[in-house]
Amino acid sequence: MSQNISNPRVFGRVAVLSGGWSPEREISLQSGEQVFLALQRQGVNVELFDIQREDLLGNRLEGFDRAVNMMHGRGGEDGLVQAVLELRGLPYPGADVAASALAMDKLRSKRLWRDAGLPTPGFAAPASPVEALEAAQAIGYPIFVKPVADGSSVGISKVHSAKDLEAAFAEAAIYGDVLLEAFASGRELTCSVLAGEALPLVCIEPDGDFYDYHAKYLSDATRYLCPAPVDAALTTRIQEMALAAFAAIGARHWGRVDFMLDGSGEPQLLEINTLPGMTTHSLVPMAAQAAGMNFEALCWRLLELTMEDAS
Incomplete structure (x- = not known):
């Protein structure tokens, strides 16, 4: 069960992770800064990091007791950072490795x-523009074309007819596999x-x-x-x-x-x-x-969730 904590010292040293290398980097930096400032205002011993790939294998996160991950998108949200934090023994709020990847x-x-x-909504996962045209015809227009594994609406298009589908497929494919979804x-x-x-x-x-x-x-x-x-x-x-x-x-x-x-x-x-x-x-x-919880209280609650007994 999660604990109700009143003393910020109980949390120890807290690392807020932001930045990363996904297309959502700028949003991640904003999220990280907001969480960092909210926790700092409440007396938490907190430090903000702009994380790059090499930082995950280096020693920048040594000496911390827990982490709050604000790295949106690939790398930060797909299980990779979660695996690193678990290997380092750093509790963090949010989905674990498997759930994050899924x-x-x-x-x-x-x-x-x-x-x-x-x-x-109905969906398909075409591997080519030709397959996308066939799938879109079966699903019906308008249709959303989006990357399978990115967030913040990166690479997403709403397509109203077949003439625009190839360009939308190419835009989404920049970020990996493509998903078609009924409107x-x-x-x-x-x-x-x-x-x-x-x-x-x-x-x-x-x-x-x-x-x-x-x-x-x-x-x-x-x-x-x-x-x-x-x-x-x-x-x-x-x-x-x-x-x-x-x-x-x-x-x-x-x-x-x-x-x-x-x-x-x-x-x-x-x-x-x-x-x-x-x-x-x-x-x-x-x-x-x-629901009656301001931003500071929300960030504090996230830290409290890292105190759960994992047994």
Whole structure:
């Protein structure tokens, strides 16, 4: 069970990891700085790191008692840093190696949810533009084309017709394997999970055709409604689905599960984020605030989760 800690000295020396080498590096630096400052304000003995590959095998992290990983994307969110921290014996909040790797792979996580009976939009994993054209015709337009294993909407396109599919495939393929996903026409909702509980839903009204990188991190016109303006019954269903999706992946401590409503108003699972952003535009702090937990308290809670008895 997690402990309620009041003395910051109990945490010892804490390393906040940020930066990395993924396309989400800049967002990671922002998240890391915000978490570092929040913990520092509360008297935690904390140090902020901009991590590069060589740092994981060097001695920069020696002498620390625990870590808070804010390295979004490949390297930081896919199990690699989690493995390094476990080898070093440094407790950290968030999904472990296996769950991080599974959640980062949108294709495998969607297959897992489908097999578990959890609703997710139709999808395909084409290996070439020709296969993509065939798959898109079967799924139907509009369609999302995205990298299998990147976050923050990096490399994602919404494609309305076959003439634009090849370019969208090439854009996504820059980052690795490609996923095609059916378009769900309703509202976009997200449910944060913290210490086994589902937080209030956030409804996203993006600035643009969909919630892309610009709408997430650069625009001031994207609207966030929290608690989301949906009825109590649907809220409960989505929260229960989020917890089920979280458990199916084997995640722990905290994360965020993203949904779209389809044309019938039914929730569809999009993806799970086991290392959500902690910037001024981020959704987990917003949901926590709606539940009565400010940013400092949220960061403190993440540290408390590292004190869990792993036995």
